[in-house]
Structures are given as structure tokens and as C-alpha cells.
Amino acid sequence: MPERLSVLLLDDEPIVGKRLKPALAKLGCDVEIFENPGQALQRIAGKDFDIVVTDIRMDEIDGLQVLEEVLKKSPRTKVIMITGYAMMSVAREAMEKGAFDFISKPFSPDDLRSVIAKAAQSLGYSMDV
């Protein structure tokens, strides 16, 4: 198993990636940030990430489609959904489709770190938050 956790973060709001990258890097993750879902999916086609964190509401391709694509290619990957428009129906749909977790915005970097740590543990990494 590689030492560092590989994480892809996809959100069409630039501020999200900017805020979260340092917090995740401190956890010992190799983080790649994307704002464009099409480009993110292209990257995912070329690499199996340990963890994908994706926004749900984006233009053209929504997070649930990203979830499906990621798991089709790499069922091992833990996909964490983030959204500012959390609703019970969407949350349930995401879990049914295989999401590892579902978080509503706004959340602090620490909130995400603890979810990432849980995902890492389930992948067999040990991680101090």
C-alpha cells in the first residue's frame, strides 16, 4: 500500500479547494484539486484515487454521476459527497449509489479531515487527525 493517501477534490467553487487543500495536505494526503467535472473524470480515468471528494451541484455533470463513474472504474475508492443543498432524497440516493459519506456545507476543514480519516481507516491506512 502506498504511504500517502491520494485524494481528488472536485468543486466548481474555487474557494472550496483553496480552503481544504492545506488541511488535507497536513493529514499526509496527496491532493489534486479540480473545478471542472469533465477534467476531473479524465484524471480519474487515468488514476485510481483512494478518496474522491465531490460537490453535487455542478454544471453539465453532477456529483452523483461522478460517484457512479468513479465506482464503476474503481469500486475500492471512497467517495465523499459535499453539497450546499443537502436534502434527504439526495443524501439517500448518494448512499444507495455507494457513497462513503455525505456532508452538508458549510463545514470546517477539520470536519472534512475527520471524515477523510474515517475513509482512510476503512481503506487500511492509519491516520491521526
Added chain:
Amino acid sequence: MPVIIISSDSYQTGREIAGSAAKALGYDTIGREILGKAADKYKLPEAKLTKALHETPSFLGMSSKLWKQYLAYVQEACLSELLRDNVVCQGLAAHLYVLGVPHVLRVRILSDVEKPVNQLVSQRGISPDKASKLLEREKQASRRWSLEAFRLDETDPSQYDLVIGLSQIDPEEAVKIIKETVGYARFRAMTYSIQCMEDLALASKVRAMLLERFPGARVSANRGTLVIETLALKREKGKKAKAIKEMAGKIPGVEYVEVHVINDFLRQAAESFR
């Protein structure tokens, strides 16, 4: 993991199904046994809390103010228990106030239509027709209760994920359906759904504390931020808002309190006639 809330047109039926489902799943049950603890906490007889769960206020009975307080105490007691995973809850009207939480499976169980009629016929020696009418009256009373207490019709199937009728389907089979349903990934707890439950629990705690002094206070919570609405006359606004903030701020988990004071037109009108 999941929480199951069982509602039924018969307390006994609901209790049996809840117990069997909990046994089948290895879950705990939460029912009216928690009312004892709540009664101790608020220093009142347990019977009053139980009564509030099926009677509406009346001229010679419970006042509306007290009724709402008692229901708030029940809610608070129930919601604090539901923060645990893997529980089956029944008998506390939770189906009417645990709303919008994704990892909660809400099931309504409808008794076998003939069984309660036959039971009444043998217990009271009345005709089947009379027994049916009595049960229908009870059903309507229960419906009115849910509408008055929580502004929701508990007989409306759209309140639930699933409704199972026991006229043809056996209780064991109903439990099997519940057991399989709760295994679906959509009922797994997630950060968002746990947060939803924590918000409901915190809001109920604060409301239970405020209601005695501020009847009609409405509380919602979002990650430690409270929004509290209350009625007040213009001249009382500042004082009331301050008092509420102080009281609510003492509750663990509360980080910020916002108070919206709505002008109490009725009291204002009443006072202007004095």
C-alpha cells in the same frame, strides 16, 4: 447505523412489531419506558406525559400550555435517545417530529382490521358493528391529536417510507420486510444525517427548557447555531430576547443564539382595550 420509527393505528400492535423488529435486528428499543426518566427530570408524574401522548387539551382537562410543555419533554427525551444508532422507536409519536433525517426508516403498521373488532366484541360484549364504529372514532381521535400536536396527519401514508397492513401479511413477515428494508444502503448513517439528528435533539432540549417561561417559542438548530422565534409585545422585545439568549446559551452544544421576536398582535389588541 439506522434508526427505525414504528407508528401504528394500535399502540399494542406497534409495540409488538417494534419489539420483534428489534429482536430480529439485534437493536435496542425505545418506548414509553423512557418517560419515567423524563418525568423525574421535570418533576412531574409520568402519567401526565403518557396522557399528553394521546389526549388533546380540553376545558376541564389539561391546558394547552401544559400539554405543549409535556409534549416538548417527551420529544426531548426521545430525541436524546435517538442519537444512538441501531434503535427501534415506538409509542413516543417520533414519526411526527423526527423529520428529514435520512438514516431513519419510518414505517406505519396497520392492524388486522378484524382482530381489534373481535377483541372489543369479546371484551365488551358489543356488536361487531358497534365495535367497528368505536374503533373508527378512536382512529379519528388519534388523527385529530396528531394534527393538533404536530400539524401532521399521522394516517397520511406520505408521512412514511412504507405502510404495511396486517390484514393479510403476518406480523413476522412485516418484521422481515422491515429487516430487509433497513439493510438498504440509503438508511446508513452519514455525517449529514447524524448532524440532522443532533440538530433536532439540541433544538428540542432548548425548547423544552424555554417553554415554561416562553410558551409558543419555536426553536431550530444548525450545528450549534440556534434560531428561536417567540411572540412578544414591542416593549418587551429587548428584555425577552436577552433572557432567551442567556437561557439557551447555557445548554451544552449551543454556540450562537439568534432570537426573532414577532409582534404579539393579539396581546397588543387585548391590552389596548383595557
Added chain:
Amino acid sequence: MAIITISRGSYSKGKEVAERATERLGYRCISREVILEASGIYHIPEIKLVKAIHDAPSVLDRFGGGKLAYIAYYKSALARLVREDNVVYHGLAGHLLLKGVPHVLKVRIIADLADRVRDEMKRERINEQDARSMILKDDLERRKWTQSLYGADPWDSSLYDLVVHIDRFTVSNAVDFVCEAAALDQFRTTAESQQKMDDLALASQVKAALVNLSPDVAVASEYGNVLVFVKNDDRLARKVREKVKTLDSELEGVNNIEVHPGVPIPPGAV
């Protein structure tokens, strides 16, 4: 095995659940076929039948009897088509039209209005307001229809064995529920339950044959012994008796037919 009836609000994925359950169980699926069957047997234009079973009867209909006759034809056709079980029926009021038959699994599929409106907008390419008013109008007609004919509210969940809120699950989940319930012993056809189905089918056919003479005629059947209940009216009773003589030879399964004028109608009579 079972007869499954799936009741649904309009555009609530009930049809999809019915079709997928049919596929999984290897059953027949019927809906529109009932109209075609009734239209063919009773020589009524399809469009009239569709209107009769879609729109709630008005006061005039009750006096005129035309709509009630069409509903009798529909019921007769439905009973014929589901008589041989292993069938999924989705359409109007199956749970009421087939009341009293033990091996009928009664399912209702419900959906949130917002989701139904969204689906309808997509399907019919109309705006939200039009979609919403179409759906609400349809719901109201169905409700009025059931209430005026059966005194039952279709939204009353005690009429069903299972009510599935489709927005809270996938269609697959709903199909799982239906198929698993259909496999229960309670919905297995027995000799006794098949007899009840045969009697219902027979009673419905006799009623359909007599309804033009009197919309208030009621028919019950037990092991092929058919009882016809009419008002206490000598002329009417005579006409019905004459008609009934021909039915004896026309209809299969008739053991005996009697006409009872002025006798109270027993519960369960068609």
C-alpha cells in the same frame, strides 16, 4: 400464485413498478387490456369506457345509470382477465374491484407531488403550472370516483397490504417489496380462494348482463349459485327473470340463478 393490484396516483412510477414486477415474476401485466376486453365484449367505444372510469360519476350519472353500466362492464372484464392468476394489474381501483378475493395482493405506490410534477413536465414537455394542475385534477377525479362508488378514500392506506413511498426508495426496491410479498403463503391461490375469484367473475358477468335493465341490480355468487337482487318492482323483476333464463346457457360456471326482488343486498354482492 398471486393476483397483484397496483394502485397509484397518476405519474407516480406505479406503471414502471408493475411492469418490472411482472418481468421478475414471469406474470402477465394488464392495464389497458381491460378497456379493450370490455369494449370488445360489450360493444362500447373505448373512449366512452375510458371517460367513464376516469371521471367521477356526477349525480346525473347515478340517475341515468350509463356510467354505472360502463363500470360494471369494466369490472366484469377485469375479473375475467385476472381469473387465471399470476397477473399484475395496474389501473383504477383494483383493490376495490377485486375485494373479497384472498389471494389478491393490494399495493399502492405514492410519490411526492413535486417529483410527479417534475416527471410530468419532462414527459409532456409542459410547464410546471400545467403539469401541476393536470396531476391535481387527475388525483381529484380518482378520489371522487372511488369515494362516490365505494365510499372509500383511495388514499386510506388501510385498503392496501403495502404502501410504498417511491421517492424514498428506488423502483427496484419497490419491485423487491412487491415480489417478496407476492411469494407469501397468504397470497397463494388455494382451491377456496380460486372459487371466490370464480364467483366474483361470474357475479360481475351477470351484473354486466343485467345492468342495462336496472343500474341498481346487485349480484352475488357462491359456488356458481347466483343470486340477483333487484328493487321490489314486479315489472322489473319479470324482465330480469326473462333475461336471466338466457344467461344460464350463455355463461360458464352457472349452477343456478335466482332473482330476489326487495331483499336487502348482502355485503360483498357486486
